[in-house]
Amino acid sequence: MEEIRDTNSQDQTAPARRVRISDLATALGLTKSTVSRALNDYADIAPDTRERVRTMAAQMGYAPMPYAQAVRTGRVRALGLVLELDAPDRYGPFLADFLGGITQEASLEGWTLTIASSTSRADMEATLARLLQEHKVDGFILPRTRIHDPRALFLRAKGVPFVLYGRVGYGQPDPGLSWYDVDGRGAMRDGVARLVALGHKRIAFVGPCEAYNFAMLRRDGYRDGLALAQIAHDPALEIMGVSDRAEGAAAARALLDLPDPPTAIVYATDATALGAYDVARERGLTIGRDLSLIAYDGIPEGRMIEPPLTTFAVDSRHAGERLAALLIAQLRGAPVADLTELVSAQLQPGGSDGPPVFTKRET
Amino acid sequence: MEEIRDTNSQDQTAPARRVRISDLATALGLTKSTVSRALNDYADIAPDTRERVRTMAAQMGYAPMPYAQAVRTGRVRALGLVLELDAPDRYGPFLADFLGGITQEASLEGWTLTIASSTSRADMEATLARLLQEHKVDGFILPRTRIHDPRALFLRAKGVPFVLYGRVGYGQPDPGLSWYDVDGRGAMRDGVARLVALGHKRIAFVGPCEAYNFAMLRRDGYRDGLALAQIAHDPALEIMGVSDRAEGAAAARALLDLPDPPTAIVYATDATALGAYDVARERGLTIGRDLSLIAYDGIPEGRMIEPPLTTFAVDSRHAGERLAALLIAQLRGAPVADLTELVSAQLQPGGSDGPPVFTKRET
C-alpha cells in the first residue's frame, strides 16, 4: 500500500501542492502562455510542441482550476438544475435515476451539476437569476415543462442556454428551443391499440392537469388511438386534472358509475392508476379481467402490486444523460435547432390488461 | 408587465453589464482594496466607511463573483454531495425532500450544492477526488454512513471538511467527526414499548444489512426495548440482512412459521415492512389484529396501504437543512466537535399495530 501510493505520498509530505500551469511551463522550458494555448488547441502552436505539453501535463497530473479559467472565460463548466419543491408529485422515485444520468454524462465531459430549489413558482425565477448572477452555472436543464413556460421565456430573454425535459408550446412548437422528450402521445396511442386488440371497445382516459404539456400530448395520443381504431370519442370517458392516487381512484369510481362504463382505462400516469386498484378492491373487481388498465411512467410500485401494472416505462437515467449531453453540446456552440430528441417509451407488460368480460350488455 | 420590469429593462439595453468591485470603488471614491476589506469585515476599516460601502453595494446591486474570489481564497462556496447509484434502495422518495432541505438552507447562506454520482464504491473515491481536484466544492455531505466508512477516512486524510448523515464507528464513536442523525435506536425502543403496552410479548425484529451503522443502532434499540420490558431476547426473532419488500416478506414468513411465532414485528424500514402486508394477504391474516407491525422511515406508501403503517417518520427535509447548516458552520471555522445533532423520529400512528390475539397458546 505504501509503495503503491509512493507518488502520492509526496503530496502527503508536501500537502496539497497541486501542479499549476506555471509549474508545467518551467518543467517544459516554455512560458505559461504557450502552455495554455497548447492545451487549448490554438493554431499557432507547433504540433510537436502541443504533443510535448500534452504528455507532460498528463505525466505531472496537471488539471486546470475551473474557476481560475472562469475569471477570464466566464464559463464554469457547470450545469444548473432547479427543483420545484411545490410540484404535486415530488418527482417520485425517478429523481435519483435522473440525477444519476445527468451527473454521469456531465462528469464524462468534465462538467458538474449544480442544483438549487424553489418553493414556489415566483421563487423559481429568483433562483435562476441568483445562480446566473453568481455565475455558478453556464446553462440550465428545465424539467417539467408547461405549455407556456415562464422559465424558458426568462432564460431566453437573458440569452442563457438551456434545454427542456419535455416540449413546450403545445400545438405550436417553438423551433428555437432545445429539448428531449419521451413520446407520450405515441405511447398512449399504442396503449389504446393494445386494448383494442384485446377486444375493448369502451376505453376511458384519465389525465393530469392540462397546464402541463405532456398532459395534452398524452390525451391526444389517446384520441389518436381511438381514431385509428375507428372508435368514436366519448367526452364522458375522458377525465383530466387528476394528479394523485386518491384522485385516480375518484376518477375510476366516476367512470365505473357511468350508465355505460368503460371496460378499460388508460391512465396518463402510474401513480394515478394505482387508485383504480383501490376501487377494484372496494368493489370486488379483478384488475386485468373486470377492468383493464394501462398506464405510463414505470414506477416501481406498479411492478409490486398485484397484478403488475402494464405500463409504458420511461428511462429517467437515459433522459438525464441525453439532456446533459444536449446542453453541453449547446454550450459548446452547436446550433440549438438541431438539439432535439424524441424517444419512445418502452412497453412493460404486466397483468393489468386482458380481454374484456361483458357483465352488462354486449355490444 | 413592461412597466413593472422597468428596472430590469435597463439590463436589457446594456446587456449583462454587471457591476464589479472597481465600479463600486470609483463610485465611492475609494480603492477596490478598501471596498473589498469593508465588505469582508476587516478590522482596519472605519465603521461609517464600512456602512457607506455596504449601502452603495446594495444600491448598485453589487454581488461578487464567487469564482473570482475563489482564485485567491480557494473557497467556492459550494457544498458537495455524491449519490451512490448502486445503493439498494435508491434513496426512495426522500431524495427530493433531502435535496430541497440542503439547497434551501445553503442558498440562505449564499452557498450552492454541487452533486455528482458514483456507480460503484470504488468509483466513489475517484468522484470525491475529482470534485476536490477541480475545486468544485469546499466540503461534502456524506449520506448513508457505514460503520467503517471509507469516504470519511479518505476525506479526513485529505483534510477536507465533511459532515455525515448518520454516525459511523458503531460502538466506538469517533469524536473528531461532525454528523447529524435521527435516533433510530430510541425509536425502535419506543416502538417495542408501544407494542408491549398493547400487550405483546413475542416481538420480532427485521433489520437491514449489518454493514450500515443505522442497522446496528436500530437493532440495539429493539433490544433496549425488550430489556426495558424485561422480555428475554430470543435470537430466533431477530432477522438481519433484509433490504427490500420481497425480503421483508420472506422474513415475515420465516417468523410466522416458527413454532412459537411472534405477535408483532418491528421492521427497521418501512419498505421491508410492506412485505409483511403481502404475507398477511397470502395467509388471510389481518394486520393490526393477527399481526402487529411498527416500522421506521415514513414513506408515502405506508400511509396509502390498508391499514396505514404505524411508523417512526424521518424528516428528510430537516435533515438536509441541518446537514447543510452544520457543514457551512464547519467551513466557517466552527470546531468540529460541537457539530453534532441527534433528533428523534416522530411517531406516526397508523392501524398496523393493535392488541394481540392469541390464536394458539396463551402465555
Next chain:
DNA sequence: CGTAAAGCCGAAACCGGTTTCGGACGCGAT
C-alpha cells in the same frame, strides 16, 4: 508639547489561468 500607538486607507502584489500583440526565425521567391 512631543512622541508613540492606534486607526484608517491607498498602492501594489497576488491568485491561476487566458488572450492579445509583437518579434524572432526559417523558408522560398525575386
Next chain:
DNA sequence: ATCGCGTCCGAAACCGGTTTCGGCTTTACG
C-alpha cells in the same frame, strides 16, 4: 543577398477579486 511571408513562441496585459504592506492621520499619554 534581399525581401516577404508564414510559423511559432515569449512578453505582458487582463479577468475580478483578496491580501500584504507601508504611510499618513488622529488620538492617547508622558
